[in-house]
Amino acid sequence: MKLKSFDHMNCSLAQTLDVIGERWTLLILRDAFFGTKRFEQFQKNLDIARNILTARLNRLVDEGILAKRPIDGGRFEYVLTDKGLDLQPVLLAMTHWGDKYKPNAKGKRLVFVERATGKPIAPMAVHATDGRVLKPRDIKAKPGPGLRS
């Protein structure tokens, strides 16, 4: 029986999951952020099944998250688009949660820093528009115009 799609849900989270929720997708995107571009390199770094990698890359290209560019010799490279780059907060939020709750005994596995200053970035958090960090109990959800349909 078919997987139940989330596509019908009028929910931005569900819409996002429909695109990036398949197994391996976020790990492929992680590697794309690290600079991986070639099919074979993704396959080796991740130790992923070739048919699954093909399917995921095609889906990401179809969704405009990666661009598939031909290079010499009938080869291709897969490069993040702006739409793909905008997933960075998602990846970093998950990474920071994993750092805190699934830590390595020796410390952080990766430190993300600002190129210009070398200083670590701030932990991913929810902010007020004036920059203050907000806690979950400080936040509430209100229906927007897009909720009525």
Place this chain on the structure above:
Amino acid sequence: MKLKSFDHMNCSLAQTLDVIGERWTLLILRDAFFGTKRFEQFQKNLDIARNILTARLNRLVDEGILAKRPIDGGRFEYVLTDKGLDLQPVLLAMTHWGDKYKPNAKGKRLVFVERATGKPIAPMAVHATDGRVLKPRDIKAKPGPGLRS
């Protein structure tokens, strides 16, 4: 054949995905943030298969993300723990990406506001420690002490 686990990967993103990457998990957590607590309510709101809901709730309880509390009449409620609340940046980052790239023609489906002021929260973004918003090209990953193993 067995799914390939991500648990062996020395990567915080992979560790997080191993916990919350299964189908429906983030949607269950979304509803928990909205105040859903009871099995039957999750089941109806999400239209999820009962066996899958059971399995996901049990996993979330095992991971300490939800707490299962008995209430009167042999019933239970499932409540977010601090560990679960700390997933809010993940959910909001995905929601904001969905708002931008999978928009509803009528506008945002939900608006998240600060309780005290009623003002919308800032879009989820990566920040420097001084509060400046950083772009992906401003950020780089460096190996941390936990990467050697």
Place this chain on the structure above:
DNA sequence: GACAACAAGTTGCATGATGCAACTACTCGA
């Protein structure tokens, strides 16, 4: 032109995940 290596898939199949509908067991109120 033949061959080998590399790259990027594709194919057929086995196994586990998902989802359905029906079912079970417990609690409570009438």
Place this chain on the structure above:
DNA sequence: TCGAGTAGTTGCATCATGCAACTTGTTGTC
């Protein structure tokens, strides 16, 4: 005792995942 509500459990069908082998195209060397 019965019915409704709650929280699962069960058996099964279908699809997702993953494996290993395979195909096709390109390039460089001989």
